[in-house]
Amino acid sequence: MRTLLLSALLSLIGCGLAAAQSVRLTNGEWPPYLGEHLPHHGVASRIVSEAFALQGIMVEWEFHPWARALLMAKKGQRAGSAVWLNNSEREAKFFVSDPVMESGYYIFHRKGYSFDWAQVADLQSQRIVGTRGYDYGKAFQQAEASGQLRVNRVTSDETAFRQLLAGRVDLFPVDKAVGFDVLYQHFSAAERAQLSFHHTPLRTDSMHLLLSRQVPGNAQLIKRFNLGLQQLRESGKIAQYLLEIQQPLSLSP
Template sequence: MMKKLLLPLCLFIASLGAFTCFAQETIRIATGEFPPYYSQKYKNYGPTPAIVVQAFAQVNIKVEFGFFPWNRSLELAKNNIWDATCCWFETPEWGADFYYSDAVRVREKIFFHLKSYPFDWQSFDDLKGLRIGATVKYSYGEAFDAANKAGKLLIEQAPSNEMNLKKLFVGRIDIFPIDRQMGYQLLADSFSPEKTQLITHHPKILFTDSVKLLVSKKHPKNQYFIDKFNQGLKMLKEKGEYEPFFIKGQ
């Protein structure tokens, strides 16, 4: 009788062990609102989070996103309250606390200005004396930082891109650097069509860089998550399933 009871019990325990071995792991990623790339309102949270989800899916890791103000999402990941944060440009400041993944996607930043403001530039010398809006915690490239440090730029910081656009409309700043696609989406979402038509951009690219997944150097599985993501991203590209995530016309 005992043998009859032990056999099903052993099989049950063995099945639990097998389930544990194949159970899907989860990574929790802090992010923020950044239309048209990420938003809680979008299907699959937008194209950039969709890339991250599918890359991790290639290596059997499930992604859970949490949306927070951007500065807070950085702190949540830095202090291991969340496993990672996405997606950020690579800077010396953040490199001190985080490991970076391979590039999730590439973006360009250009200068927005009022159509009524005659603006042209070819070098940072051309920007001298202009009031330039900048958003706190945003990166505009090493060349921009160097020009600012050399005293060539007059920077006025604001807490958000939307606030900088408002300052642009009322003439408190002359130009504002922002991701092209994101800037026009923000105009469409936050301002009237009449106001949006007052804005244009200069075609010269200020800054091109890639955004990446960040995992804290204090996280016990930091290199593991970075390696797994890079592996999954590579697999996604090799299967031809990466490009479809890009926004048409970006």
């Protein structure tokens, strides 16, 4: 009996240690950065997982619609969520990591279309398509809300590109890597050859891991993650992983 009790106790202790070395995070669909069925669940997920692994922590991913993914983490139902923009509202609810990666939004257009811009006000005469739920930056969002910009919001990046190719709109802002991923997944080489993008980014942002302030131990966990992230960056692997998703980006601005 004592042997059985000791074995059970050791088993429980072992389970507790194992649990302490794993973290459950929510995620969403944003190829090539994030995706349930992508290799490594996407490059951003890979960076997060490997940074934690350098600290001896295994990530357990759960994929949900974005709003639900963030809410579950905010309530402490999961340890956190990846990857997100930082703002004051999120800092109040989460421990925000050092930058995991950078996102750059560029304005795509048809080749041969005469187009230049330096500030959002320069876009007011253009027919613009945008994807629902996407934030294109404070100046753009304010200009859209005030009616200064004409923006047709559609349900997906693919639909936006199809409208652009059909000439129904003139411009489409999208993260460059995301845009090229959509083009290579859903469009022919002949269709891709009809498009280009402006060299001036509409917005550039750092993307972060968020760990809920509702979960005990997360204050220490974010420090361990940042340390692992620094180690991974210094190894050159982050730059390598991000370069790998840029290689197909052959359209010239």
